Amino acid sequence: MAEQQTLILVKPDGVQRGLIGEVIARIERKGYRIDALELGTLDRATAEQHYAEHTDKPFFEELVGFITSAPLVAMCVSGEDVIASMRSLMGATNPLDATPGSIRGDFATVIGENIVHGSDSPESAKRELDLFFPGRF
DSSP states (O other): EEEEEEEEOOOHHHTTTTTTHHHHHHHHHHOOOOEEEEOOOOOOHHHHHHHHTTTSTTTTHHHHHTTTSSOOEEEEEEEEEHHHHHHHOOOSGGGGGBBBBBHHHHHOBTTOOOOOEEEHHHHHHHHHHHHHHHHHH
């Protein structure tokens, strides 16, 4: 087991639906620490960097448009093996495949608006945390 940090986002649909507290409660009940938390609207340049691996995909514009459409909450969450554990807590990217009891399984209905984002590897976590919390982690 290893102490890790990861980026967790409550996406605009989660913020608009009043699910910030629910997401935070699940993170805290799991025993993880929230080391930073910010509410704000993401600018296009940061969104494009965040989704850089999808630049050539047909859904890239939809991703960027959605994530910049309204406020989101960005968090640095830390704890033992937090990356894999948070991925499980969030559920599958496609809500139709997400296990009941997971955030997406309980609250999301479509793949494009699936409530939360979490880093998928230690390398992604470092890159994403540097984007959302420059120089802090």
